[in-house]
Structures are given as structure tokens and as C-alpha cells.
Amino acid sequence: MKRLFDAGISLLLGLGLLLAWELSTRWWQLSALVLPAPSQVGRALWQGFATGYWWPHLGQTLASVGLGLVLGAALGFGSGLLLGQSRRLRRWLTPYLVLSQVTPKLALAPLFIVWFGFGLLPTVVMTALICFFPLLENTLGALDQTDARQLELFRALGASRWQTLWRLQIPAGRHTLAAGLRVALVLAWVGAVVSEFISASQGLGAVIIGAQGSMDTALMFAALALIAALGISSYALLGALQRRWQ
Numbered sequence: 001m002k003r004l005f006d007a008g009i010s011l012l013l014g015l016g017l018l019l020a021w022e023l024s025t026r027w028w029q030l031s032a033l034v035l036p037a038p039s040q041v042g043r044a045l046w047q048g049f050a051t052g053y054w055w056p057h058l059g060q061t062l063a064s065v066g067l068g069l070v071l072g073a074a075l076g077f078g079s080g081l082l083l084g085q086s087r088r089l090r091r092w093l094t095p096y097l098v099l100s101q102v103t104p105k106l107a108l109a110p111l112f113i114v115w116f117g118f119g120l121l122p123t124v125v126m127t128a129l130i131c132f133f134p135l136l137e138n139t140l141g142a143l144d145q146t147d148a149r150q151l152e153l154f155r156a157l158g159a160s161r162w163q164t165l166w167r168l169q170i171p172a173g174r175h176t177l178a179a180g181l182r183v184a185l186v187l188a189w190v191g192a193v194v195s196e197f198i199s200a201s202q203g204l205g206a207v208i209i210g211a212q213g214s215m216d217t218a219l220m221f222a223a224l225a226l227i228a229a230l231g232i233s234s235y236a237l238l239g240a241l242q243r244r245w246q
Contacts, residue, residue, distance in 0.1 A: 036218040044222040054226070060203040062230070063120060064192035068127020073184055076132045077177075080139025084169075085161065090140075101133045105191065109198040123195040123203070130191035131184040138180025142173020178242045185238055189231045 018038045024030075025037040032040055048054040079097075083090040105126055112122035146169045154164045170177070196205025204223045211220035 033215060033217055036221055040218045041221040041225060044216075044218040045225065048219075048222060056202055057204050057207050057223075058226070058230075060120065060200065061192055061196065061205070061227075064123040064127055064196070064200075064203065065188045065234075067120075067124045068192060069131050069185060069188040071124065072128035072131025072188070073135050073181060075128065076135025076180075076184070077139050079132075080136045080143070081165065083136075084140050084143035085165070097133070097136065100129070105130060106194060106198075109195060112195075113199050118199055118201065120200070122199040123192055126195035126199075127188050127191040130187045134180045134183040134187065135177075138176050138183075139173075142176040142180075143169050145176065146172050181242070182235065182238060185235060186231065189227065189234075193227060 022038050025035055030037075036044075045054075083093065108129075109122070109126065112125055116122040116125060143165075150168055150172070151164065154168055159167070192203070193205040193208070196203035197209050200206045204227050207223040208220050211217070211223065
């Protein structure tokens with residue numbers, strides 16, 4: 001009941017903001033080129049669905065986010081497990097892992113186009129690179145926070161390194177791993193859309209760039225609204241799945 005009440009309050013706040021936005025654009029008679037009213041954005045959304053315009057773009061972006069998240073999360077989790085088992089390897093590779101993250105991904109986009117061409121593949125690679133580091137860091141943090149007394153108990157019982165990892169360290173750090181996955185999901189949406197600005201002819205990011213070029217601000221806001229709705233929905237779905245797992 002409390003969760004429903006909180007959701008209702010959040011919804012009312014959102015509706016209030018939309019109403020204030022609508023009234024402000026009418027009061028000051030703002031041009032749709034500068035700031036379209038929510039009603040104009042809603043009309044652009046409806047027309048896009050009615051004509052089928054949105055579907056290929058939605059499919060492209062969802063595929064980029066899904067594949068990039070899976071690939072980046074798998075690489076980050078696997079690398080975290082590997083580095084967590086070897087302090088020496090961790091010291092050797094950490095500077096290069098950090099270097100890979102401080103390098104602006106947008107600057108690499110032209111190289112990805114040269115290497116992978118246009119379309120889905122460079123977007124997936126960009127998204128995976130952005131999702132990789134949160135899972136890596138949170139996996140290392142999850143392994144490091146294991147209680148030392150429990151580790152000593154497992155060693156005393158003769159458990160192997162992998163038995164200790166899968167039966168103690170990963171279950172004990174599941175909350176940290178879940179937090180890393182939630183961060184990676186949010187970054188996956190950012191990575192996919194930003195990559196589509198440059199390397200894709202389909203996708204919601206490509207719609208935003210096309211709408212900007214044609215000065216169709218309402219369509220641009222409609223694409224942003226779809227990204228926001230899909231991002232919030234996927235985040236809520238992941239949170240529900242994690243609560244069931246935990």
C-alpha cells in the first residue's frame with residue numbers, strides 16, 4: 001500500500017509538471033521551435049505510432065541496449081572475478097582499465113565506424129564499453145567485502161577457491177552486484193543513444209539528430225520522452241527482478 005501511495009504521489013508530481021509546462025508555453029506564446037507544449041509532443045508521439053514510424057527505431061535502440069548491456073555486464077563480471085582472484089594481476093591491469101574509461105567514448109565513435117561500419121554493431125560495442133566498468137568495479141567491491149571470519153571458516157573446511165567464490169563471496173556481495181547492474185543499465189541507455197547520434201541511421205538517437213536537422217523540436221522531444229519512458233520502465237523491471245532474487 002505504501003509503495004502504491006508513493007507511486008501515486010510521484011505520478012501526480014509528473015502530471016503537475018506537465019500541466020505547468022503546457023500552461024507556460026500558452027501563457028508566453030512560445031514557438032514550438034523553441035519549446036513545444038506537451039500536447040504537441042504527445043501529438044508527435046501518437047502520429048509516429050499510428051504511421052509505424054517509431055517501430056524500427058525502437059527495435060534498433062532496444063537491441064543496442066540489450067545486447068550492449070549483456071556483453072558489457074558479462075565482460076565486467078568476468079573480469080572482476082578474474083582480477084578478484086589475483087592481487088598481482090589486479091595491480092598490473094588496473095591502470096589500463098582506468099585509462100580505457102577516462103578516454104571519451106564519443107571520441108572513439110569515428111574509429112568504430114571505420115572498424116565496424118554503420119548500424120547495430122558499433123552501437124553495441126560502444127554500449128558494452130560504457131557498461132563494462134561499473135560491473136567490474138562492483139564485482140571487485142563485492143568480493144572485497146566478504147567477511148574475513150567466513151573466509152577463514154571456508155578455508156578451514158577445505159573449500160577450494162572456486163567453491164569459496166560461488167558459495168560465499170558472490171552470494172554475500174549480491175547487493176553490490178545488483179547495484180552495479182542497475183548503474184550499467186542506466187549507462188546502457190546513454191551509450192546506445194549517444195552512439196546512434198553518429199553511427200546509426202535508425203534508432204531513437206538517430207531520430208533526435210534527424211529532428212534537429214529538420215527543426216522538428218516536437219519530434220525531438222517525443223523521442224526523448226520515449227527514451228525516458230523505456231529507461232524508467234527497464235530500471236523498474238530490473239529492480240523488481242532483483243528484489244525477487246534477493
